[in-house]
Amino acid sequence: MSIPRDPSTGPREPRGRLAIGLLLLGLLAGCGGGARKGAAGDESFERVRKAGTLLWGADVVAGVPYVYEDPHHPGQYTGFEMDIAQGIASRLGVKLELTIRAWDTLVPELQRGRFDLAMNGIEDTPERRHIVLFSHPYYVYSQQLTVRKGTPGVTRLADLEGKRVATLSGTAAEDILRGTPAVRAVVHPEIVYSYRDLERGKVDAVLLDKPIAVAYGASNPRLQNVGESFAEGRYVIVLRREDAALCQAVDQALDQMKASGELRKILEKYGLMDAHQRQIGTR
Numbered sequence: 001m002s003i004p005r006d007p008s009t010g011p012r013e014p015r016g017r018l019a020i021g022l023l024l025l026g027l028l029a030g031c032g033g034g035a036r037k038g039a040a041g042d043e044s045f046e047r048v049r050k051a052g053t054l055l056w057g058a059d060v061v062a063g064v065p066y067v068y069e070d071p072h073h074p075g076q077y078t079g080f081e082m083d084i085a086q087g088i089a090s091r092l093g094v095k096l097e098l099t100i101r102a103w104d105t106l107v108p109e110l111q112r113g114r115f116d117l118a119m120n121g122i123e124d125t126p127e128r129r130h131i132v133l134f135s136h137p138y139y140v141y142s143q144q145l146t147v148r149k150g151t152p153g154v155t156r157l158a159d160l161e162g163k164r165v166a167t168l169s170g171t172a173a174e175d176i177l178r179g180t181p182a183v184r185a186v187v188h189p190e191i192v193y194s195y196r197d198l199e200r201g202k203v204d205a206v207l208l209d210k211p212i213a214v215a216y217g218a219s220n221p222r223l224q225n226v227g228e229s230f231a232e233g234r235y236v237i238v239l240r241r242e243d244a245a246l247c248q249a250v251d252q253a254l255d256q257m258k259a260s261g262e263l264r265k266i267l268e269k270y271g272l273m274d275a276h277q278r279q280i281g282t283r
Helices: 021-028 044-051 080-092 103-111 172-178 191-199 210-218 244-260 262-269 275-280
Strands: 053-058 095-100 139-148 164-168 184-188 205-209 223-235
Touching (some): 080 244, 191 210, 210 223
Parallel strands (some): 164 205
8 A cells, every 4th residue: 555645845766676568558549638649758657667656646535435544554545546546556667655635636736746647536527628638537427416314305406496505626516516506506625524514404415426425425324315316427537738648658557457357346346336337448
């Protein structure tokens, strides 16, 4: 498991022997999100290779099932994104180090160079396409409503006219609520605040990605997920726009994990594998 660190505190030391031959052959493939191939002088993959460490930015607060502190091993982290990140780093021939930041600061911190990539349930949205590169998708999500147990007559967003619906800032769910004038969006910087407000009666519902709703809604005896999930989208890894070579290497690693069945096994381990994942080539 990786140990969280702040990359601004000092230089990164190369570690171990690097196995990169197959990845170098794969760098001609285009990076996801409509990115161009790496420009001349793009040494982003070489930078990571020489450092021997891939710095990954994520938020571990209320991070189930993405990345969170292992309850059996304090100070170590687990989750389906941890397993995916470890698989990518292994294929790049480098070590993985987790840099912990608040969720809504991940993209700005990435752009400042605090880490090499961010992966933390970050959705492929048109707004983000203008400022970062996207990897190939690694998970297909959908939106899920959660209400207090026993709430009558709510199975869809239209049933919440005039009601307060909480969500996480910077998410596709926030965009949906902002675009639904009939409801009153309540936006929080962390997941836990939304579900806490729902428990306490400060809001009438929560709208968030299904993996979050399963972890924090379905598991809470005072809450329940209602209706069918809707508005599919895709989780992607984001990188700086000047780091196309590294993005292409990450794509190559993800494609290998899909083809080998490794990604499927990770999703099955956390109860996340479903028919939607066939859309992105997960076998």
